């Protein structure tokens with residue numbers, strides 16, 4: 009079934025993006041100028057062909073003028089590319105009859121970033137914001153052969169020049185930490201903030217024409233863009249859809265717009281009149297009240313029905329515009345209200361009137377060179393997120409507003425989107441031209457994205473409230489008010505104001521993390537934006553024991569938390585050589601952009617596991633990668649389970665947690681990071697564990713004051729009567745030493761229920777052969793009535809490091825072809841911990857991995873995402889467990 013879902017989505021993406029035009033018109037002549045252009049650097053020493061959309065790095069690599077920029081130390085070797093200025097040029101001709109049109113507009117969907125654009129030697133415009141679409145009027149400039157030139161200035165040089173002109177006061181940070189090997193002053197340029205380096209990513213301050221370019225000729229009017237916003241009218245208990253149409257008009261004219269949603273038997277006609285210039289019209293389509301509107305739900309809570317809305321515009325002067333869009337009907341509220349017996353306010357999302365626990369992760373750009381982030385790549389990542397039972401992703405504010413296909417897929421998959429505006433971990437200038445550019449960016453992006461039911465919230469920035477409140481940049485207290493004023497100016501007086509005008513169908517937060525309405529009360533910068541009694545929290549602690557849930561804040565909503573690990577050797581080997589395969593190599597240090605990151609991973613792993621000591625250095629390197637993934641998976645599991653089980657609790661005034669989004673889903677290159685999916689799409693151990701801990705019904709085991717407590721956490725919309733089965737196994741036997749069954753208990757819908765409580769000392773006393781050292785506890789929920797059950801879970805009574813009797817399991821396998829899947833029959837001699845199946849770079853997923861193998865035989869399936877024979881699969885299959893690395 010999963011496999012089919014993947015296949016269907018791939019086909020669907022190809023269908024939509026393989027040529028079908030979603031917007032037709034009569035009366036406008038469009039010339040797509042994408043394709044092969046020429047490109048040269050400032051002194052002309054390099055001259056080559058380049059694809060548009062694209063960027064300089066990709067062009068140089070495609071022409072084999074440089075190696076893979078991700079290879080080894082090339083990020084430093086190719087720094088010169090971003091310090092030079094580059095010119096893209098193309099030539100084209102236009103038929104005479106079209107040239108005779110009254111108006112011609114050159115549309116750039118996106119330029120990265122600082123450019124001067126000229127047509128036939130005449131400067132037609134400049135750009136300085138990669139998040140804006142630019143429309144330049146070019147009427148009357150055409151010749152027989154037309155030369156279009158885009159001169160791109162180094163964004164690094166530009167940022168530093170802008171910094172120099174900002175003399176009144178500093179706008180920190182000046183530069184990233186040296187461990188990131190990045191460029192300075194990125195906050196002065198409206199460009200992906202991570203492109204100047206991040207703690208998980210390289211510095212590639214790209215230059216290019218990163219989106220489509222086209223020419224539009226018309227005589228009377230053209231449709232620039234449109235947006236569609238369904239809204240529920242609670243007073244009249246009915247749905248409406250607001251449709252906004254944005255036109256470019258040369259001559260006042262009248263026309264008729266027909267809106268229809270055939271599946272909802274709803275349609276209406278509207279007369280419109282357009283005035284010269286930029287003209288808009290806003291229409292409200294009433295949904296037929298005789299028809300039941302089936303609602304769009306987040307994944308795990310219902311279906312994602314989408315309805316086709318047809319837009320038909322006929323102007324009296326003869327132009328016709330046709331467009332369509334898939335829309336979804338749902339309501340979203342962010343609830344911040346008092347909670348009994350707790351100071352502060354709640355913070356949770358109510359979708360279609362139901363409180364929903366947000367389970368998911370954070371999204372970063374899928375590639376430093378966005379022209380290489382294909383629809384297939386995004387599909388694979390988003391399907392992987394859904395397969396891990398995620399219902400939300402936060403599009404983090406240091407990257408980009410994602411491609412349309414990203415949001416279309418989220419609509420289809422039921423993945424809610426928490427959309428940040430692109431500001432992160434910095435203070436920002438507020439010069440007039442900067443603000444003006446941001447205003448245009450925000451207006452355009454809200455209009456582009458608000459039509460998607462998946463987008464459930466806007467957020468002004470990433471961590472900038474916290475940066476001021478916790479004084480990350482060592483600003484003397486006397487100067488703080490100036491920065492707070494700039495903060496309020498940018499995010500409240502500009503961004504928030506625009507969003508409230510453009511979109512009143514979803515909530516807006518000024519920052520993440522924030523205390524929400526409490527931050528507002530405190531002048532938009534709270535004393536402590538990490539207060540667990542309000543809003544959302546980001547929390548990281550690499551050195552405190554991650555198995556100890558007491559170290560986590562019992563927040564209302566955890567929007568960031570996580571631990572690093574290294575990606576697998578097969579991923580690293582694409583960009584490294586054998587001499588790099590050592591945890592202390594120059595390469596290993598170079599790829600680690602988080603200070604002390606490699607050391608922190610080993611210290612955290614060393615708290616619970618024996619570290620690898622193989623005498624073969626490459627084997628030891630692979631084992632070290634493995635142990636970092638075990639550490640990460642188990643740490644994030646512990647923290648996520650803590651948030652999930654805090655849903656119904658108030659302990660010392662804290663709790664009612666309603667969101668757990670770990671940092672981070674995906675990677676931008678092959679390097680250590682907090683991601684659960686490696687660059688290239690391979691799942692780390694964490695992602696396999698996420699499938700289980702984000703399941704609709706889970707059991708969570710906790711040790712508290714010698715008590716073993718087991719909680720049932722249910723996302724179900726109805727109550728279930730369940731029993732809990734608890735077993736204790738010795739590390740050297742497949743026979744349970746003891747087996748206990750709880751009474752049937754009612755597990756409440758959308759809540760947490762304690763289903764088992766037993767003193768561990770008593771448990772062990774009654775279980776003759778078990779001690780903390782020699783046994784592990786497993787547990788599971790099941791129902792005799794409706795077949796509902798949880799994945800099985802486990803709890804270690806002591807760190808595996810200090811356990812007694814763990815044996816080498818000697819895991820062996822046989823394989824069978826099972827159609828689209830490969831069946832793996834595993835056999836072992838002893839129970840095995842964190843069993844890890846690795847097939848190098850073969851694309852696909854196992855139905856389970858990183859598991860506790862507690863019986864002699866296991867059957868695992870591998871779903872192939874590429875054709876592969878059993879023989880080739882067998883040659884690449886490696887199996888490791890915890891006891892195999894020392």
Ligand SMILES: *[C@@H]1O[C@H](CO)[C@@H](O)[C@H](O)[C@H]1NC(C)=O
Pocket residue numbers: 049051052053088092
């Ligand atoms: C031209 O620019 C390239 C790249 O910045 C540089 O390596 C080269 O030395 C320059 N050549 C001349 C003749 O200035």
Ligand SMILES: *[C@@H]1O[C@H](CO)[C@@H](O)[C@H](O)[C@H]1NC(C)=O
Pocket residue numbers: 050091092093161162165
């Ligand atoms: C790039 O253009 C800027 C602005 O004209 C100029 O200051 C700088 O020297 C140029 N860089 C190179 C490498 O030519």
Ligand SMILES: *[C@@H]1O[C@H](CO)[C@@H](O)[C@H](O)[C@H]1NC(C)=O
Pocket residue numbers: 035036037105106108109110225226227
């Ligand atoms: C605009 O009118 C001119 C003159 O009639 C015609 O040649 C041209 O094709 C028209 N343009 C479009 C886009 O229809």
Ligand SMILES: *[C@@H]1O[C@H](CO)[C@@H](O)[C@H](O)[C@H]1NC(C)=O
Pocket residue numbers: 252287288289
């Ligand atoms: C639409 O046009 C009107 C009149 O020019 C203007 O007041 C309004 O702000 C515009 N609305 C949008 C969403 O652009």
Ligand SMILES: *[C@@H]1O[C@H](CO)[C@@H](O)[C@H](O)[C@H]1NC(C)=O
Pocket residue numbers: 296297298
């Ligand atoms: C709704 O149903 C009623 C009764 O059948 C009918 O009179 C009315 O026209 C319908 N309305 C719409 C908008 O179809």
Ligand SMILES: *[C@@H]1O[C@H](CO)[C@@H](O)[C@H](O)[C@H]1NC(C)=O
Pocket residue numbers: 380382383384385687688689
């Ligand atoms: C992205 O997808 C393309 C195919 O569209 C594939 O060749 C490439 O390896 C993928 N890249 C990543 C990073 O997954």
Ligand SMILES: *[C@@H]1O[C@H](CO)[C@@H](O)[C@H](O)[C@H]1NC(C)=O
Pocket residue numbers: 743744745777
């Ligand atoms: C306890 O361990 C002993 C020695 O390993 C074994 O003979 C006995 O069968 C075990 N008891 C149970 C209940 O498994």
Ligand SMILES: *[C@@H]1O[C@H](CO)[C@@H](O)[C@H](O)[C@H]1NC(C)=O
Pocket residue numbers: 818820837
């Ligand atoms: C591991 O299993 C294989 C296959 O069953 C067997 O040949 C081998 O002797 C076993 N090794 C150990 C150490 O038991």
Ligand SMILES: *[C@@H]1O[C@H](CO)[C@@H](O)[C@H](O)[C@H]1NC(C)=O
Pocket residue numbers: 618621622623894
């Ligand atoms: C690795 O460590 C284990 C456990 O401490 C020990 O038994 C083993 O002999 C060590 N192996 C090597 C090669 O040092």
